[in-house]
Amino acid sequence: MLTALLIMAGIAVVLGAALGYASIRFKVEGDPLVEKIDAILPQTQCGQCGYPGCKPYAQAVANGEADINQCPPGGEEGIRKLADLLGREFKPLSEEHGVEKPKSVAFIDEQTCIGCTLCIQACPVDAIVGAAKQMHTVVEPLCTGCELCVAPCPVDCITMEPVAETVETWKWKYPVVEIRKAS
Amino acid sequence: MSVRLFSFHGGVKTDGHKHESCGTPIRSAPLPGRLVVPLRQSARAASECLVVAGQKVFKGERIGAPVGVLGTAVHAPTSGTVVAIGDHLMPHPSGLSTLAVEIEPDGEERWIEHAPFDWQQSSRAEALAHLRDCGLVGLGGATFPSHVKLGTGSGIHTLILNGAECEPWITCDDRLMRERAADILVGARILRHLIGAERLLIGIEDNKPEAIAAMRSACAALPGAEVVVIPAVYPAGGEKQLIRTLTGIEIPYGRLGGEFGVQCFNVGTAHAVYRAMEHGEPLISRIVTLTGNVDQPGNFEVLIGTPVEDLLALAGPRRADTDRIIMGGPMMGFALPDLHVPVVKASNCLISASQKLFPSAPPEQACIRCGSCARACPAELQPFEMYWHARAKNFGKAQEYHLFDCIECGCCSYVCPSHIPLVDYFRFAKSEIWARERDKNAADQARERFEFRNWRQEREKEEKAAKLAAKAAETRAKLAEGGEASDSPAAAAAEDPKKALVAAALARAKAQKAAVAPKNTEGLSSEKQAEIDEIERRRRELGLDAPPSAADDAPQKTEARDA
Numbered sequence: 019m020l021t022a023l024l025i026m027a028g029i030a031v032v033l034g035a036a037l038g039y040a041s042i043r044f045k046v047e048g049d050p051l052v053e054k055i056d057a058i059l060p061q062t063q064c065g066q067c068g069y070p071g072c073k074p075y076a077q078a079v080a081n082g083e084a085d086i087n088q089c090p091p092g093g094e095e096g097i098r099k100l101a102d103l104l105g106r107e108f109k110p111l112s113e114e115h116g117v118e119k120p121k122s123v124a125f126i127d128e129q130t131c132i133g134c135t136l137c138i139q140a141c142p143v144d145a146i147v148g149a150a151k152q153m154h155t156v157v158e159p160l161c162t163g164c165e166l167c168v169a170p171c172p173v174d175c176i177t178m179e180p181v182a183e184t185v186e187t188w189k190w191k192y193p194v195v196e197i198r199k200a201s
Numbered sequence: 202m203s204v205r206l207f208s209f210h211g212g213v214k215t216d217g218h219k220h221e222s223c224g225t226p227i228r229s230a231p232l233p234g235r236l237v238v239p240l241r242q243s244a245r246a247a248s249e250c251l252v253v254a255g256q257k258v259f260k261g262e263r264i265g266a267p268v269g270v271l272g273t274a275v276h277a278p279t280s281g282t283v284v285a286i287g288d289h290l291m292p293h294p295s296g297l298s299t300l301a302v303e304i305e306p307d308g309e310e311r312w313i314e315h316a317p318f319d320w321q322q323s324s325r326a327e328a329l330a331h332l333r334d335c336g337l338v339g340l341g342g343a344t345f346p347s348h349v350k351l352g353t354g355s356g357i358h359t360l361i362l363n364g365a366e367c368e369p370w371i372t373c374d375d376r377l378m379r380e381r382a383a384d385i386l387v388g389a390r391i392l393r394h395l396i397g398a399e400r401l402l403i404g405i406e407d408n409k410p411e412a413i414a415a416m417r418s419a420c421a422a423l424p425g426a427e428v429v430v431i432p433a434v435y436p437a438g439g440e441k442q443l444i445r446t447l448t449g450i451e452i453p454y455g456r457l458g459g460e461f462g463v464q465c466f467n468v469g470t471a472h473a474v475y476r477a478m479e480h481g482e483p484l485i486s487r488i489v490t491l492t493g494n495v496d497q498p499g500n501f502e503v504l505i506g507t508p509v510e511d512l513l514a515l516a517g518p519r520r521a522d523t524d525r526i527i528m529g530g531p532m533m534g535f536a537l538p539d540l541h542v543p544v545v546k547a548s549n550c551l552i553s554a555s556q557k558l559f560p561s562a563p564p565e566q567a568c569i570r571c572g573s574c575a576r577a578c579p580a581e582l583q584p585f586e587m588y589w590h591a592r593a594k595n596f597g598k599a600q601e602y603h604l605f606d607c608i609e610c611g612c613c614s615y616v617c618p619s620h621i622p623l624v625d626y627f628r629f630a631k632s633e634i635w636a637r638e639r640d641k642n643a644a645d646q647a648r649e650r651f652e653f654r655n656w657r658q659e660r661e662k663e664e665k666a667a668k669l670a671a672k673a674a675e676t677r678a679k680l681a682e683g684g685e686a687s688d689s690p691a692a693a694a695a696e697d698p699k700k701a702l703v704a705a706a707l708a709r710a711k712a713q714k715a716a717v718a719p720k721n722t723e724g725l726s727s728e729k730q731a732e733i734d735e736i737e738r739r740r741r742e743l744g745l746d747a748p749p750s751a752a753d754d755a756p757q758k759t760e761a762r763d764a
């Protein structure tokens with residue numbers, strides 16, 4: 019009996035190791051076009067394009083199954099870049115897939131959170147920390163703003179808050195008309 | 202020994218407007234009623250708050266610890282009480298706020314214990330750390346941390362002290378050189394020692410004869426040092442331009458002076474280094490020029506954190522036609538979003554502007570490709586090309602034209618007959634490119650984390666399958682051995698290993714439930730307990746599985762508490 023157990027445990031370890039190795043060994047051997055498209059996509063991993071993540075959408079675009087205007091977080095600029103890359107005409111964002119919004123991050127109301135872990139399971143980039151029946155919280159710099167955690171929350175304690183501009187991230191505005199004064 | 206001068210490309214001759222403010226000696230600005238010291242002195246680096254509201258601080262006490270490679274310390278400019286720590290408007294074109302420490306001075310100016318630093322006997326690393334802890338940054342306006350600029354201590358043969366002060370209206374360096382030449386020279390000697398250079402050149406524009414004379418006489422005693430008079434052409438004080446003028450070295454696009462054996466420090470910085478080393482005093486004040494549309498222009502020694510509003514009052518009452526206050530010079534400065542902002546280490550000048558002195562530029566017209574901007578550009582760029590691409594938001598192309606070599610000097614805008622605010626387009630393009638860079642880094646990180654999560658989920662699935670198989674085999678083996686567990690529910694499901702496992706797990710869970718009580722729920726305050734009860738109630742309402750303690754003994758507990 020002990021032998022059976024050891025053999026099985028051994029198999030489990032070997033399988034795990036093989037899988038780990040395979041994921042590293044074969045990860046980058048993708049289609050170069052898919053990689054190029056994926057590099058343009060914003061990696062929000064929100065699924066609004068109709069595919070489970072940016073990479074699958076990139077694959078679909080490369081195969082000609084999906085159009086280039088299905089990614090709302092990428093917005094107009096993303097579509098332009100895709101159009102450039104693929105030598106296609108620019109077209110506006112397809113409405114059925116959503117609208118371009120300012121970048122937001124998720125906030126969990128820690129008083130209301132019941133620790134159900136449903137949001138953790140939904141988050142595509144592991145940006146939520148917490149354990150069963152413990153309060154959960156979002157690691158802000160990691161959150162892509164995909165909103166996937168909002169719907170699963172049974173007590174509706176997750177809200178999306180637009181990211182505030184700081185002195186570091188502030189950008190000079192597009193010059194409108196004048197402004198400049200010389201001496 | 203005399204230095205042969207070289208000339209740099211382009212530049213503009215502007216009306217210097219130096220005489221307004223350079224005639225009177227530096228005066229000490231009185232202690233304001235309140236000081237607001239931003240923990241972030243530049244957009245580049247913040248510091249970590251070391252004080253709490255209500256705390257008493259001494260003059261020169263550290264209130265912010267350096268964070269990151271480009272961080273430097275921040276100090277209390279006077280003794281008093283920290284009254285608040287919170288967001289405060291920053292003197293920055295964005296008009297945004299940043300964390301600041303508000304200090305109410307007690308008027309006693311009690312210093313924290315400090316002592317001169319023996320820079321000759323200490324190691325280089327110790328000296329640089331001392332400068333960082335004294336909050337030393339470049340006082341020419343860019344506030345780049347001095348300890349970083351001092352580099353590795355090798356490869357620099359010439360140290361240039363920048364006393365050009367080429368921007369119109371500003372005279373703080375002029376006054377400093379006239380009045381404190383000897384101190385500046387001591388600072389320069391320390392900088393030269395730390396950077397490992399032999400030669401020391403001090404570049405001063407020919408419109409400051411008094412400063413030249415003062416620096417020359419102070420220089421006489423220092424071997425290897427020389428004051429060089431350079432023609433007053435804006436921007437002669439730009440780093441690359443000054444290096445070119447004094448040494449003839451032409452620094453290519455995308456490179457820095459340090460790579461060619463030359464490094465520049467502002468005279469104000471040298472003075473601050475002198476204070477930090479010879480007196481052990483951190484950087485808590487600077488010279489600020491008040492000029493423009495005011496009655497009594499002049500230079501003031503101002504504590505960092507002094508509200509601009511208080512400072513402006515020293516130059517006389519605000520005139521009715523003053524329509525904005527410019528921080529920095531008219532070429533590179535910006536209009537302050539609000540007068541409550543404090544003076545920071547970068548604030549070299551405050552100009553009261555009126556339409557008479559600084560008329561608004563007429564509206565932008567189309568570029569006629571006259572090439573004036575390219576002839577004026579001291580960085581030898583083609584502004585009209587960069588403008589074309591920046592305007593079309595074609596940032597990659599703008600970068601190909603060396604956008605990042607633009608020093609934002611404003612010469613191109615100054616000469617453009619079409620009144621195009623060229624620099625504004627370049628600043629816009631630069632910040633867009635930086636933002637894209639940040640977005641790209643964030644996207645790369647998200648991609649990695651997403652891929653890792655997918656891989657982990659895949660692995661977990663496989664592991665679960667393997668474990669299940671192992672367990673099933675074990676159970677089967679157990680049953681085959683003798684079936685001593687015949688009275689357990691597992692026996693009923695003996696034929697189906699999966700069911701057996703489930704049953705076993707159930708039994709185990711039950712045993713565990715009985716044995717383990719959560720450890721963090723003892724000795725709770727009644728408030729906390731009420732909060733927990735409320736959460737449990739909501740859980741039950743939603744039909745989620747309630748934790749053992751609540752499900753099994755919540756009623757008794759409530760009773761116990763009620764009793």
Ligand code: SF4
Binds near residue numbers: 065068
């Ligand atoms: S819609 Fe969302 S998942 Fe799809 S490509 Fe865009 S960011 Fe990625």
Ligand code: SF4
Binds near residue numbers: 140141143160167
């Ligand atoms: S925390 Fe929510 S919004 Fe942010 S990445 Fe995770 S699932 Fe998306």
Ligand code: SF4
Binds near residue numbers: 571585620
């Ligand atoms: S100076 Fe003005 S009009 Fe002339 S080429 Fe440059 S941008 Fe165009």
Ligand code: SF4
Binds near residue numbers: 574580582609610612
């Ligand atoms: S602002 Fe930039 S482009 Fe214009 S003249 Fe100065 S360095 Fe050249």
